[in-house]
Amino acid sequence: xxxxxxxxxxxxxxxxxxxxxxxxxxxxxxxxxxxxxxxxxxxxxxxxxxxxxxxxxxxxxxxxxxxxxxxxxxxxxxxxxxxxxxxxxxxxxxxxxxxxxxxxxxxxxxxxxxxxxxxxxxxxxxxxxxxxxxxxxxxxxxxxxxxxxxxxxxxxxxxxxxxxxxxxxxxxxxxxxxxxxxxxxxxxxxxxxxxxxxxxxxxxxxxxxxxxxxxxxxxxxxxx
Numbered sequence: 001x002x003x004x005x006x007x008x009x010x011x012x013x014x015x016x017x018x019x020x021x022x023x024x025x026x027x028x029x030x031x032x033x034x035x036x037x038x039x040x041x042x043x044x045x046x047x048x049x050x051x052x053x054x055x056x057x058x059x060x061x062x063x064x065x066x067x068x069x070x071x072x073x074x075x076x077x078x079x080x081x082x083x084x085x086x087x088x089x090x091x092x093x094x095x096x097x098x099x100x101x102x103x104x105x106x107x108x109x110x111x112x113x114x115x116x117x118x119x120x121x122x123x124x125x126x127x128x129x130x131x132x133x134x135x136x137x138x139x140x141x142x143x144x145x146x147x148x149x150x151x152x153x154x155x156x157x158x159x160x161x162x163x164x165x166x167x168x169x170x171x172x173x174x175x176x177x178x179x180x181x182x183x184x185x186x187x188x189x190x191x192x193x194x195x196x197x198x199x200x201x202x203x204x205x206x207x208x209x210x211x212x213x214x215x216x217x218x219x220x221x222x223x224x
Contacts, residue, residue: 065095068095069092069095072091072095073092073170073201075088076088076089076092076202077201077202077203079203081204082204082206084204085202085203085205086204089172089205093173096138096139096168096171097139099130099133099134099137099139099140100134100137101134103133104130104133104134104137107126107127107129107130107133108126108127108139108140108143110126111123111126111127111130111143111147112143114126115143115146115147118150120147120151124144124147124148124151127143127147128144130143130144131144137167138165138171139164139168141161141163141164141167142160142161142164142171142173142174142177144160145157145158145160145164145174146177148160149180149181154181154185157177157181158178158181161174161181170201172201172202172205172208175195175197175198176194176198176205176207176208178194179191179194179195179198179208180211182194183211183215188215188218188219189219191211192212192216192219195211195212195215196212199212
């Protein structure tokens with residue numbers, strides 16, 4: 001019984017994050033930007049709300065990296081063809097691939113090369129260092145989840161998927177990975193939850209659409 005509970009905990013953790021993850025603009029971006037509305041300095045009278053120059057153009061909103069990423073996700077959801085969506089997804093993945101640390105980025109590149117060469121122990125070791133350097137980088141957790149899955153450790157892989165989704169709730173790659181693991185373990189119902197959540201973010205993702213179609217009759221029929 002203890003072993004069964006231990007195996008189910010990462011599944012429940014990751015699926016809870018998938019189910020609760022908000023789509024669209026993140027909470028941090030939804031808040032008022034303090035750079036656009038700084039507090040008045042001591043001794044300085046703040047300007048009146050009345051517009052003394054009605055013809056003056058309104059200042060352009062700041063284009064922060066988070067705001068740009070939000071816009072890309074909006075375009076991804078609205079894309080009409082797989083080709084259009086793939087181009088937008090590539091732009092999203094380029095942004096995900098940047099940690100902000102040259103050292104972490106270099107270690108990530110080496111880890112990905114190690115995975116391609118099937119040097120999985122080395123890849124995991126490098127990704128351990130990436131996560132130590134940049135613990136809030138979702139892609140670090142996602143890539144270690146990939147390495148752990150390839151190394152035959154699906155439980156730890158699901159734990160890392162949960163950590164990736166906690167940092168980037170819209171990570172459709174992590175959702176797809178979770179669905180793949182659950183499907184391989186015979187848990188088709190939970191796999192469908194993860195796959196359908198991925199499609200809410202990336203509706204034109206062909207691999208996930210195919211997986212949903214292949215599971216739909218069995219899972220939906222079982223629920224009926």
